Amino acid sequence: MTDQLTYLLQKLDASAHRYAELDKYYEGRQPLAFLSPEARTALGSRFGRMASNIPRLAVTALAERLRITGFSDPALWADWVRCDLDQTSGTAHREALLLGDAYVIVWADRLGRPAVSVESAKQVTVMTDPGTRQITAAVKRWEDRIAKTSTAVLYEPDRITRLVANQIGAVGSGFKVVDEIANPLGTVPVVRLHNSDRILDRHWHSEFDGRGHSEIDDLIPLVDALNKSLADLMTTSEYVGRPRRWATGIELTEEPVLDEDGNETGETVEVNPLPESHRMMISESPDSKFGQLQAADLQGYEASVRVILGQIMAVSTLPAHYVGVFTDNPASADALRAAEASLTARAEARQATFGRSWEQVAKLMIAVRDGRDPQLIDDVRVQWADAATRSVAQEADAVVKLHQAGLLPVSTALAKLGYSADEIAEIRVARRAEALDTAGLDLGRPA
Structure with a gap:
């Protein structure tokens, strides 16, 4: 058990950096990329949060089309609603689309009824059999920052073990068994919602078995480029987008230099007598001349943004009216459906992928409710709402x-x-x- 637990905990820790990066892009907190040192100096901290949150849009646009409306076993719906899965199943879909995986744990409450919880891939991971691809073990770990303890629950086909460690971020050797119960289901009561269209997934050369694919993996470099173009647009607008005025034949004024305490140092500095905030410029000198420089043309930045948005639309299947390209706004309901055809097809593919996992959840719920072997339960089919916009x-x-x-x-x-x-x-x-x-x-x- 120690080797198995250590492997699962190391797998959890190995994914922490990737999940943190995906969270930043989903929340629009990623740092600006592709900026030169000179541009960073010019920007300072004014545009540090310049981000167009396309990743969240890409995830939610798919998740809102993944709505479960029922099962082939009508009696299952009452337990589904009682476990709040009519609400939390959408959260599971968003987690799986963003992080690549989400998990569902099925057990029994104190009354013997099915109890189902949706879990994040940040706290749960599984071990699979390479031959059958079935889950052979799973672990859930969470930490109590106040008590400075770590708790882990190891799920196996024959037993469920609860372990506690008196430290944060403990590994297998730091945990001690505090409780162990038999697992009457005969199978690991953890189901993975795996977002992938391939048989084997080995992202970023990990030594651990496949993780799911995030819907924003392909969008990250494009979103970085979009944010950089937007930051350049704002920088140009700040410095040369507004017409600058000039004046000649006007004498500069002198102002005293003050120290940190506000006292004069005896030195003076020449300043512009007509600061930018003045709405009118007046000079008594007959030699004074005033003029205005031409403002910068920002159309080049607009073209850059449109090119990048075109690539984002191609990769994410988001239609033009989703990303704000209003010139291509569909004029009718039929045109709207045609524009969203690729997004609808991707959503239907995710329904097929996640449907197998929810069917396994349904079998475990029936097994808990009726005391049956989940392996002997007939197939339970998931009923989805139409993924198309109509x-x-x-x-x-x-x-x-x-x-x-x-x-x-x-x-x-x-x-x-x-x-x-x-x-x-x-x-x-x-x-x-x-x-x-x-x-x-x-x-x-x-x-």
């Missing part, structure tokens, strides 16, 4: 036509319109009540 009128019109043609029953039609299982049940109850009321009124009429 207006309410378009969606309703298409579904109504299919229902009137007899191709879709009412429940399926409501599900295609985006209603959850609970909402469909409420609608069916309300329709049944209305039908009974109508029947009662008809029976009460005189013949």
Whole structure:
């Protein structure tokens, strides 16, 4: 167990730097890149946070299209809602899209009901079998900064072990076992949402087994270039974007030089008698002349920003109206769907990727609820909301036509319109009540 625990904890620590960098780009806190030393000196601290937060947009644009609406087992939805997974499943998707991985732990609460929690890849990691690619062990580690202790829970197919270390950032040898219970599920109750379109992932030459792919990995250099162009634009606008005025034939004025305490030192310095803040310039000298320099043309920076945004759109599949290119704004609902076709296809691919993980979560929930072996549970299918953007009128019109043609029953039609299982049940109850009321009124009429 010690070697296994040490490997998993080292794997967690090895990912810390990468996750910290991804967090900075997601929050728009990354430092400016591609800047010359002269530009950094000129900027100082005024534009230190110049960032166009495209990475967050790329993640949320996909995550908002990954909405689970139900399962092939209708009885599972009540436990799903009770565990707040109708809310936290979206968080799991954002974590997986950003960090490459997210995790879900399934266990039982004190009443024997399924208890499910969404976990971050910063605290949880897994070990997989190279042959079957099944999870053979997992660990969750967290730290108490006040008590200065580290706690780890090691999940194995036959047991679950809780360990504590009296230090921050402890490794395997620093932990002591404080509790151990049997695992009646016979499998590791940890499921990984793995964001990858490849079989083997070995990013940045890591010695550990594959980590998922972040949606912003390919965007990082492009976002750096975009922020640099924006910073150059702001710098040029600050210094030469506004027309500068000049004057000749005016004598400079002298002002005393003061020390740190505000006392005169006896020295003087010549200053401009007409500072930039003056709205009007007056001179009594007949030789005075005034003029204005031509302002800098900022169109070159605009062209640079558009070129970089074009590359960002190509890599991230974000349509033009998502990144602020308003000249290409779709003029109709059909044009909007066409512009978002690539983003929709990517979202549907993520639905297929994450769907297998959520099906495994569903099997574990059923196993906890019914006391069954999760390996013997039939396949449970996840039902997703449509990833495409469609207006309410378009969606309703298409579904109504299919229902009137007899191709879709009412429940399926409501599900295609985006209603959850609970909402469909409420609608069916309300329709049944209305039908009974109508029947009662008809029976009460005189013949």
